[in-house]
Amino acid sequence: MPEAIRIPIRLTADPSASGPRPVRIGIPLPRAALADIGRLALRDPSGLEVPCDAQSLSRWPDGSLKWILLRFLATGDSNGTGYALSLDGPVGPADPTTGPLRWSDAGAAFHIETGAARFTVPKDGLHPWGQVEIGSEALLEAPAAAAPSPLRGMRDEPLRFKHLRGRVEFSGKVALDLAIEGTIVDAAGKEFCRAASRITFYAGTALSLARITLWNPRAARHAGGLWDLGDPGSVLFKSLSLPIRFAPTPGMAGGLSLDPDSDGVIACDGTADLFQGSSGGANWRSRNHVDSRNEVPLDLAGYRLTNGASAETGARANPAALIRHRAGTAAFSREHFWQAFPSRIAVTDASVTLEPFPDLGGKPHELQGGEKAVFSLWADFLTDPERPRAALSAARRPVAAIPDPEWIAASGCVGGVTTPSAEEDPFFAGLESGWISGPHSVFALREEYDEYGWRNFGEVPADHEKQHYKGRWEFVSHYNNQYDLVLSFLRESLRTGDPRWRALGDDLARHVVDHDLYHTQADKPAYNGGYFWHTAHYAHAGTATHRTFSRHCMEGGPLPAGFGGGPSNEHNYTSGLLLHHWLTGDPDSREAVLMLARWVRDMQDGSRTPLRFLSRNPTGLSTCTRHLDFQGPGRGAGYSVNACLDAYALTSDPDWMRLAEDFIRTCIHPGDDCSAMGLLDRENRWSYVIFLQILAKYLDVKLGLGQMDAAFRYARASLLHYADWMAEKESPNLSDPSQLEYPTSTWAAQDLRKSDALFSAGRFAEPGKDRRYFEKADFFRAQAKRYLEGFEDRGSVRNMAILLYSLPACREREAGGLRSLDLGPVAGPFPARVSLVPQKIQFLRNAKAIAKTGGLAAAFLFFRHIRNRCR
DSSP: OOTTOOEEEEEEOOTTOOSOEEEEEEEEOOTTSOSOGGGOEEEOTTSOEEOEEEEEEEEOTTSOEEEEEEEEEEOSOOOEEEEEEESSSOOOOOOTTSSSOEEEEOSSEEEEEOSSOEEEEETTSSOSOSEEEETTEEOBOOOOTTOOOSEEOTTSOBOEEEEEEEEEEEEOSSEEEEEEEEEEEOTTSOEEEEEEEEEEEETTSOEEEEEEEEEOOSOOOOGGGOOOTTOTTOEEESEEEEEEEBOOOTTOEEEEEOOTTOOOOEEOSSOEEEEEOSOOSTTTTOGGGOOTTSOOOOOOSSEEEEETTEEEEESOOOOEEEEEETTEEEEEEETTTTTTOSEEEEEOSSEEEEEEEOOBTTBOEEEOTTOEEEEEEEEETTOOTTOGGGTTHHHHSOOEEEEOHHHHHHHTOSTTOOOOOTTSOHHHHHHHHHHHSSTTSHHHHHHHHTOOSTTTTTOOBOGGGGGGOOOSSOOOOBOTTTTOHHHHHHHHHHHHOOHHHHHHHHHHHHHIIIIIBOOOSSSOTTTTTOBOOOSOTTSOOTTOTTSSOOTTTTTTSOOOTTOOOOOOTTSOOOHHHHHHHHHHOOHHHHHHHHHHHHHHHHHHOGGGSGGGGTOOSOOOTTTOBSBTTOOSSSHHHHHHHHHHHHHHHHHOOHHHHHHHHHHHHHHOOTTOOTTTTTTTOHHHHTTHHHHHHHHHHHHHHHHHHTOOSHHHHHHHHHHHHHHHHHHHHOOOGGGSGGGOSSOOHHHHHHHHHHHHHHHHHHHTOOTTOHHHHHHHHHHHHHHHHHHHTTOTTTTSHHHHHHHHHHHHHHHHHHTTOOOOOOOOSOOOOOOOOOOOOOHHHHHHHHHHHHHHTTOHHHHHHHHHHHHHHHO
């Protein structure tokens, strides 16, 4: 990598902010560009070198760096692209015993010295700041021995934090990450839930970020396949409160800054107590917020501030609590204070209390089985007392950092990222711009559906489902990241440099990891660690939150036949979470990708089910689509392949690649009779094109590895065989609406998938055949546009998810960048097609055979045993 290379970094920051602001940004590097992370250097707008930390997140097959995580503290006016990464200085690992950041493990606590402050973090609690010292001054009261956890049960009983493990995850020149994990137990020592605290400290500052997680690892009972609030697997608690008590000294004073747009500070008159009880928006009492009784428990529009004898209300607060202490001024805040309501912050002259889950007067907070709740708290024990509006801008107005879009496109690390150009189709470009700003944007949808609150914030409502909704209630339907909006949001941020796309991607990734995934290993393998579907089609979310199936979906009417279920391989989106990890270094997103890959692996394993006594066949649950007996190309199998590919990208573990290839061989073959497989059955087989899209991704991964082996040749031949059939037989979905139960605009958008798959076929085509595929791809793109133009709801959520996922190839085609890879002719022969008989089907065959041989009584008893085991 030549030393002239310079990677601009775009920062968007509050110009009124003062002091250092943490920046955390993933940077991609081209293959063979850099092997030694110590050669990187960061320079500020004036050209001065800036201390920074660089961590390797991913490497190319040749060992060179592919993704690095860069962390530094921005100062001054950080707007624009003044910061740049180059190769003229060392960014080596830090020594934990020298330099501004030092740490030690004292047995019962960790000690962290930043150069400006000394923090003590006890291991036996969730509290991130046990003691803070500035110079020789100890600022906080000593915590009581054996202090209870800040979580209180419904009878107001204190629960105890039991420490399991603590470790320094990273220590650099700029930042140090400390993780403490444990379990919350009741008075009898029984586990109530799990908890963790990940705390970051910054060199040369008294600034700290604490990300605290509550996790219910129990399984839900989901009787009848319904996942409503009030399930016996849930845990209920009264409050979560984190008090910070200062050692009293003369001259102390507390205050509250309500908004970073104002320099005003409300001085404490006793206790200033700010409670955010709802979003404060026009639809603040939305049925989005129902409790287990199917009632909306909210009674406050926005926030209420009480201070001594005075009280006032308002819509949305973005506060910081301030305390003047003996060594300076401290500030405290919570990220997304109003968006993730309910929230409370209370301040006196000598204390601050942060309540991510406030006491609601006896109303419970419910954490569903397998659900997590994560929130971020900030503290700065030496903030600028003269600029209260700038206090904790890291929490209230964080810096948005995005690598330069042209660098992203040139790096080759993110597929589908091309810089905007004049050649783009104005119709599709207009749909995209309308989704980020204006009356039909995602932000406007948030307001319409009040997609706020700790369980909802970041979610995108499924507005398209309202079209055929027949109920009388105010409509609520959750989208649960179908077709990987996280990936599309983050790719758009990289393509355009617009921080609004990035904010949407970050918020949705956090929501997906915590609420859309099933964080338990106590249920059956088909569900453990799985991904919940969106709300059932054209039904109300009821009290199922983000878990698809509610007993209230028909608003008191009878449930449809066959209604109910759980996580399924046909709704499994890992690539956005993978990209989120690479852009942020977030370990939760990384673990989510691996958990979803383990889910599809374990779900397919017949040795894990009660049916194993009569059949050891694979279950087929990871490779089926729509019906268990269809083990052909479809989205269910495609997403299983994709999860394995993404797990391989994180780990380089060849077992994941082998599993992906097993799934491919199970579901597709170069000699398939596509017509006989019923692929023109729109309702049941349309998603074979998703499998082809992911098959093309597999081919790109193999090319990147330099593995043009038998598995590569098999997959390439299969893709081209299906593309030949498509070019001859396929037609636009809406060309014959009689085939469709609901001929909605989504069917027009889905034609873009055909275009995308055929563009991929053109890239991998045999000599002289690419033109046919490219022209057919252009045809489907044009037809998708023609049909979409006839629908008023063309900009609905599901349509936009499909467009954003499938349009990158269209853009590349418009820019003249799509060409055949000149891989030569397809080379066979190929092995016979795998014929998988799913375990359940083989089990029934074996059981019938037993019955025919005279074992009717035994068969009856065995069936009853299996039924009970499967409940």
